[in-house]
Amino acid sequence: MTTTRKKTLLHCGILTGILGAVVxxxxxxxxxxxxxxxxxxxxxHFAIPEYFRTRFYATGNLFPNFAxxxxxxxxxxxxxxxxxxxxxxxxxxxxxxxSMATYLQISNILLTLLSAFLCYFWLRKWFVPxxxxxxxxxxxxxxxxxxxxxxxxxxxxxxxFLFWALFAVHHALEKRCSLSLIAASACILLTSFFxxxxxFFAILIYAVFLTxxxxxxxxxxxxxxxxxxxxxxxxxGAVLAAFLLLPVAWTLLHxxxxxxxxxxxxxxxxxxxxxxxxxxxxxxIGMTSFSILAICAMLCFPQRAYRFLAGIFGVILACxxxxxxxxxxxxxxxxxYIPLLPxxxxxxxxxxxxLLSHQIALRSTLLLFSAVLGMGILSxxxxxxxxxxxxxxxxxxxxAFLFYFRRQNAKPSGNASTKILLIPTLAFSTATCLTVNxxxxxxSKEDVSIVYSSEIQTLTDQIAAxxxxxxxxxxxxHAGDTVNRIWGSNYYRSSVYSSVHNxxxxxxxxxxxxxxxxxxxxAMIVQSKNPVFxxxxxxKYLISQKPITRYGFRQIGQDGAxxxxxxxxxxxxxxxTSNIMTTEELKGLRYPNxxxxxxxNAVVNAADLPEDxxxxxxxxxxxxxxxxxxTATAYSDKQITAIGDNKYYVHSKTDFSVxxxxxxxxxxxxxxxxxxxxxxxxxxxxxxxxxTINGIRNKLxxxxxxxxxxxxxxxxxxxxxxxxxxxxxxxxxxxxxISKPVMYTMEYQVxxxxxxxxxxxxxxxxxxxxxxMAGSIQVKQDGWFVLAVPYDTGFHVTVxxxxxxxSRTDTDFLGFPITQGEHQISITYTAxxxxxxxxxxxxxxxxxxxFFTGNCWLRRRKQKQHS
Numbered sequence: 069m070t071t072t073r074k075k076t077l078l079h080c081g082i083l084t085g086i087l088g089a090v091v092x093x094x095x096x097x098x099x100x101x102x103x104x105x106x107x108x109x110x111x112x113h114f115a116i117p118e119y120f121r122t123r124f125y126a127t128g129n130l131f132p133n134f135a136x137x138x139x140x141x142x143x144x145x146x147x148x149x150x151x152x153x154x155x156x157x158x159x160x161x162x163x164x165x166x167s168m169a170t171y172l173q174i175s176n177i178l179l180t181l182l183s184a185f186l187c188y189f190w191l192r193k194w195f196v197p198x199x200x201x202x203x204x205x206x207x208x209x210x211x212x213x214x215x216x217x218x219x220x221x222x223x224x225x226x227x228x229f230l231f232w233a234l235f236a237v238h239h240a241l242e243k244r245c246s247l248s249l250i251a252a253s254a255c256i257l258l259t260s261f262f263x264x265x266x267x268f269f270a271i272l273i274y275a276v277f278l279t280x281x282x283x284x285x286x287x288x289x290x291x292x293x294x295x296x297x298x299x300x301x302x303x304x305g306a307v308l309a310a311f312l313l314l315p316v317a318w319t320l321l322h323x324x325x326x327x328x329x330x331x332x333x334x335x336x337x338x339x340x341x342x343x344x345x346x347x348x349x350x351x352x353i354g355m356t357s358f359s360i361l362a363i364c365a366m367l368c369f370p371q372r373a374y375r376f377l378a379g380i381f382g383v384i385l386a387c388x389x390x391x392x393x394x395x396x397x398x399x400x401x402x403x404x405y406i407p408l409l410p411x412x413x414x415x416x417x418x419x420x421x422x423l424l425s426h427q428i429a430l431r432s433t434l435l436l437f438s439a440v441l442g443m444g445i446l447s448x449x450x451x452x453x454x455x456x457x458x459x460x461x462x463x464x465x466x467x468a469f470l471f472y473f474r475r476q477n478a479k480p481s482g483n484a485s486t487k488i489l490l491i492p493t494l495a496f497s498t499a500t501c502l503t504v505n506x507x508x509x510x511x512s513k514e515d516v517s518i519v520y521s522s523e524i525q526t527l528t529d530q531i532a533a534x535x536x537x538x539x540x541x542x543x544x545x546h547a548g549d550t551v552n553r554i555w556g557s558n559y560y561r562s563s564v565y566s567s568v569h570n571x572x573x574x575x576x577x578x579x580x581x582x583x584x585x586x587x588x589x590x591a592m593i594v595q596s597k598n599p600v601f602x603x604x605x606x607x608k609y610l611i612s613q614k615p616i617t618r619y620g621f622r623q624i625g626q627d628g629a630x631x632x633x634x635x636x637x638x639x640x641x642x643x644x645t646s647n648i649m650t651t652e653e654l655k656g657l658r659y660p661n662x663x664x665x666x667x668x669n670a671v672v673n674a675a676d677l678p679e680d681x682x683x684x685x686x687x688x689x690x691x692x693x694x695x696x697x698x699t700a701t702a703y704s705d706k707q708i709t710a711i712g713d714n715k716y717y718v719h720s721k722t723d724f725s726v727x728x729x730x731x732x733x734x735x736x737x738x739x740x741x742x743x744x745x746x747x748x749x750x751x752x753x754x755x756x757x758x759x760t761i762n763g764i765r766n767k768l769x770x771x772x773x774x775x776x777x778x779x780x781x782x783x784x785x786x787x788x789x790x791x792x793x794x795x796x797x798x799x800x801x802x803x804x805x806i807s808k809p810v811m812y813t814m815e816y817q818v819x820x821x822x823x824x825x826x827x828x829x830x831x832x833x834x835x836x837x838x839x840x841m842a843g844s845i846q847v848k849q850d851g852w853f854v855l856a857v858p859y860d861t862g863f864h865v866t867v868x869x870x871x872x873x874x875s876r877t878d879t880d881f882l883g884f885p886i887t888q889g890e891h892q893i894s895i896t897y898t899a900x901x902x903x904x905x906x907x908x909x910x911x912x913x914x915x916x917x918x919f920f921t922g923n924c925w926l927r928r929r930k931q932k933q934h935s
Contacts, residue, residue, distance in 0.1 A: 072197070079201040083184045083208060090214055091177060094505055101510035103173040105219040110169075110511055110519050111565050111592075113221050115552040116150040117157045118168035124161060126557035127838045131311075131906070133862070134839040134897040137554045139564030139573055139593065140540070140605060141857040143899050145315040146568045149222060153312050154259045156225060169516050176217040179225055184208045186231035187410060193238070195417050203417045209497040211354025212406050215504045219350070222260045223406055229255040230267045230407060237275050240301055241294060245923035250916055253305025258312060265394055266407035268302050273380055273411060280373035304919065307912030314905035319568050322861075339386040343444035345402040346385065346412065348457045350504045352402035353409050355416075357458070357465040358493040360385075360444070361437050362412075362419035368432040369422065377415050384408070385440070399774050423486055430473050441466060453503065457496065464492040518546050519553055523627040524611055528555040530625055530632070531609055538641050538831035538841070539608035545630065547595045548587065558833055560641075562605045565592040573858035576880035577601070580666065582659060582741075582783045586765035588756060590777040597764050598785040599637075599737065600663050603819065604878070606641035606856050609634055614763075619737070619787040619816050637819045639856070642829030642843070642893070644886050646851035649685035650674040651879060657688065660739045660812050663785075664688035666878055667822045670852035676875040678885055683851065690815035697731040707799075715807040718799060726797045733791035736813035740784040746804040747771045754802035761797050762786055768804075787816075829853075829893060842894040845886075853886040854878060855895065864896045 095101065104110065116138075123132060135144040144152065151157035156179065160171045188204035195203070207213060216223040233252035240246035253271070257264045275298040276291065283290040306313060343360065346353045353359075363385070366378035383390060384405060394404040422428055441462045448458050468488045524543065531541065540560045543550055551565040564573075574593065577583055581604065583596040596602070599618055602610075610616065610633040616623075625632035649669035657665055665671065668686040677683070707724055709717045746757045746768055758767040759782055766782035769775070786792060831843035845853070859882045865872045867884075868891055877883030 075197050079188060079197060079204075080185055082201065083188065083204055084181060086205060086208055087177070087181050087184065087214065090501060090505055093502065094218075094510070097506050098510045100512050100514070102169065102513055102516055103177065103218045104169065104511050104516075106509045106511050106515070107219065109218070109221075110515065110549045111551045111553075112150060114168040114172050115519070115550075115554075116147050116566070117160065117172070119147075119552065119554045120150075120152060120157065121161055121164075121168060122554055122557060125164065129838045131902075132838060133899040133902055136836065136839075136841075137557070137560050138552060139566070139569055139858070140562045141560075141897075142564070142570045142573065143315070143319055143860060143862065143897070145312075145319045145899050145902070146570065147566050148312060148316045148319070149260075149262065149567060151222075151259070153309075154225070155255055156259065167520060169520070172221065173218075176221055176225065179228060180208075180214060180217045183213070183224070183227035183231060186228055186235075187413070190231050190234055190410070191413070191417060193235075194414065195421060199417060199420060202420070203413045206355070206358075206416065206493070206497055207409065207413055209501040210409055211348060211350040211352070211500050211504050212403075212409070213354070214501060215350040215354075215508065216406075218505075218510070219508060223263065223403060226256045226260040226263055226267060226407070229259060230270065231410065233267070233271050234274055234410060237271060237278065237298065240297055241275060241278060243923070243927070244297055245920055246301060247916070247920060249301040250304045250308065253302050254308040257306060257309040261309075261313065261316060263404070263407050266404050269394070270407050270411055271302065272298050273377070273408075274414075277373055277377050277411075280376050281371075300919075304912060304916050307915065308909055310908035310912060311902070311905040314901040314908065315899045318900045322571060336389045336392050338388075340388070340447050341440055341443035342385055342388065342402075343441075343448055343458055343462075344450040344454060345391065345405055346381070347461075348454045348500055349402065349450055353405050353412055354500065355409070355412055356493060356496045356500065357441070357462045358489070358497075359412050359416055360440060360462070361433070361465055361469060361489075362416040364437040364440055365419050365423070365428050365433040366415055368429040368436060369427070374415070374418055374422075377411065377418075381408075381412060381415065385444075401774075420486075423489075426476070430476060434469060434473055437469065438466060457500065461492055461496040464496075465489070468492055515549065519550055521630070523630040525555050526627045527611055527625055527630060527632045528559055532556065532558045532833070535608075536833045538606075538829075538833075538836060538843075539638070540606050540641065541609045541611065542595045542602060542607045544595050544597070544610065544612045544614070548592065551592060551594050561595075562601075562607060563593055563595045565589075565594070567591055569593070570858040570860060572860065572876075572880035576858065576878070580662070580879050582663065582739075582785070584764050584766050584782070584784060585777055585779040586758070586760075586767050588767060588769045588773070588777060589775050590779075591775070599635075599787045599819070600667060600785060602635060603637050603639055603823070604666060604856060606639050607635060608638040617789050619789050620819060621789070637823045639823065639826060640828035640831075641857070642831065642841070642845070642853065642855045644827040644829075644845060644847045644851050644853045645670050645825065646683065646849040647686040647825075648672055648677070648681075648683035648852050650677070651876075653685060654879070659741065660814065661688040661691050663739075664691055664814060664818055667818060670854045670883060671878045672852060672883065673876060690818045692813050694734075694811050694813055696734070696811070698728050699731075700726055700728050711805070712807075714809055715805065717803075717805055719803050720799065720801050722801050724799055724801075726799070728795040728797060730793050730795070733793040734813060735791040736815055737819075738784075738786040738792055739812040739814065740782075740786070740809070741811075742782055742809035743807045744768050744780055744782050744804060745807070746802065748803060748805070754804050756800070757802055757804045758800040759797065761795055762792075827851075829855075839898070840894060840896045842892070844890060844892050846890050847886055847888050850887050851885075852877065852883055853893070854881055854883045856881055858882075860897070862898050862900050864898065866894045868892050 132144050135142050156175055184204055187207045188200050191200040191203050229252050233249055236246045236249035236252055240249045256267045275294050279290050279294040347355055363378045363381045366374045388400055391400050395401050448455050471488055551563045577593050581601040583598045583601055612631050613629050616633050620637035621633045621635055624634045647669040649665055649671050651671055651673045654665055654671050665688050707720045711717045746754045755770045761784050764784050768779050769777045827847045829843050829845045835842045854877050859876050859880055865874045872884050874882045874884045
């Protein structure tokens, strides 16, 4: 074995040891945990890929259009961000005996190690082995790399493909064609299309850097050639991935929540020194002040290639507008720069190389670094820990470089003083890596066992064996952790948590049925406890660990601590009714009369009704506003103070509870609503506010948080199989104002009557295909068919074999007119642009082959001409 090979194996062993040590420390500091964070890991990062795999095993279809089990039925490309066609997730299909949670823990550790190896070998193209190792260690210790392998995996899981692409750039520029670069680009897009923007930017910058480094004559022509070749390869990669990108683009335009944060034009155009874009935070590139020093030094270096690369990062530091554009004009989040980490490491390597060869302009570098550091410290944003790190590491690096500067002036040929720069670099890189990873919150093995509960699986199998119809199951146990969990192909649910989701369903959940919102993030639509919502959504079964005493529910099973209930009032998911109200009439009703109107009618736009329509609406008449007499206990006047007509100021440093006893019990559905404001003026806020009433929680997020839920109106819909006499209220700590409280009742008889009047659509498990629902219906009277599936473009409806136009029904569902008698209804979903995407990908294969063969032919022709 050669010395070089031994050194390579030793260096790979060191990288493996560093990663192994960090992972081991995580398990030692957090005993009983798994390699996955509590934030989003359980309810998104493995739950949704688990659904992809479950669906594939059930249908054998690798190109689905519809996620019937999630979010009441949605375009499956709403969930593409979580690995619908990621090579890493697709590989898991070959390991059915491994749970997705286990598979992702293993694969994420291996991907991190693989990316570190590839980083090392890529840097070997530029530096000696020891310097390559040093930079690869800095890569591994960078804040986001290990952190996001267990936190937000899409932030870093594309790195192996990015390094593959950076290797392939050399071949592409030399030979004008590289299938590797095209394939790597496609894999980046399939793995993490959001971060592909930054990754493609990094590839293009690297290609330009190579040209500047290698060519010194006819430079403009060479740059145009480089940009053309690189962009052509990236474009071909995008065309190959068009089967994913085109339908995803459609969903992004129709299902992305608007960010709660806003940026002024001045804040975007005003330059500054944003050190937090590059340092310490796992939601940034996450290097240390060593990288800032390298940028300053290379800006002062005469060679244009290095100045170009340093200039790119100088623009990143100073210009917020670039970050805003890379985040899709949603917010200023430096996570978009994470793909540029390899280029920053490359720049740091050149800095160290030129430092050792005494080519650095020391005085200019020192002055520029001092100025950048000073401005950065004065304007530094981020967490307290990040601000402290900037000050400590920045000043220690400045002191180290000043020491080096003096030593070099005194003894120009010495290299020993360069090692002083290693101390703050390695110390703060290690400290950053350990801090962000050891301070993260991890799921426990017990948490994972809840998500994979065998008891819930048993109850689900019991339901499927006894009921072969089309129904939804609600799960109230650990609703946030299991929001996207599917226990088998016959498990259909209303809840969903995805950054992109059907906007119509979100509107129906939050605004039409006035559900509670107990979650900070409005993108998470958890299981609601609103009985009206459950009835309308066809939630026939409910699983809980707590006894349920709601009206219309009866217990039908139990496994261990898990209880199974049937909602005897739940509507079928598809039904027909002869009561039709126009959307205009519905908008004219006040809360909560709209709820009763939705229960008793199909709501249709007047323009969508047949011209000879004689349908009539059933007007809500069971809603009554009340102001009951009551007594309240267990709170002090200092905690809740009346400050005006129906306006109360809540002030408490701790959570507290209040019990309200009604003088007369209420034997009806009880609806409460009030306004909450946690922005008290003068820029002061109290953070999140949460108020729980009889187990139903509402939360309002801190107005300074970028993912606002905007839940200022707290709404509660309470039902009970016994008269309601007590209301138990739990208030969170803080300072906030409650105003405009109102209370209504709705007669239970409305729920009974409306359930009996509708005509159900008969659906069975064996008629629920890949993307199709088909079944028969016996319609009692001419009326309107309602399907409790969110409205979307892409449905194809046939009634008795004839195509039927559908329209918005109940404001956010889909429906169509139907006549009395028996009918066969089939509804199929095709994702918009899915077919066009497949055609584009097929064309991309042809274009790639044509490009490759044409380039080979040209090269052979040139070789013959020169021979």
